[in-house]
Amino acid sequence: MKRHPFEPARLIAGLTALTVGTAYGLDALGIWHPPGPWLFLTVPAGLLLSGITAAVWATARRRHARHAEQPATPPPP
Incomplete structure (x- = not known):
C-alpha cells in the first residue's frame, strides 16, 4: 500500500463527522437525546x-522544509 502523509485536519474532520453520526444514531434509537442545538453547532x-x-x-511543514534546505553550518570562506 502506498504511504501517504499524515493530515491532522482530515482526522479532526472525520472524527467530527463520526461523532455527529453517532449522536444522531443514538438519538434515533432513543438511547441519548442531545441537548438543544448541540448537533447543529458541532459540525x-x-x-x-x-x-x-x-x-x-x-x-509548520513549510517552515520545516525551509530549514531543511538551508545548510546547518555556513560554508567556510
Whole structure:
C-alpha cells in the first residue's frame, strides 16, 4: 500500500463527522437525546477547528522544509 502523509485536519474532520453520526444514531434509537442545538453547532465547530489545524500544519511543514534546505553550518570562506 502506498504511504501517504499524515493530515491532522482530515482526522479532526472525520472524527467530527463520526461523532455527529453517532449522536444522531443514538438519538434515533432513543438511547441519548442531545441537548438543544448541540448537533447543529458541532459540525461548524469541527470544520473551524479543522481549518485552523490545516493552516497551522501547513505553516509548520513549510517552515520545516525551509530549514531543511538551508545548510546547518555556513560554508567556510
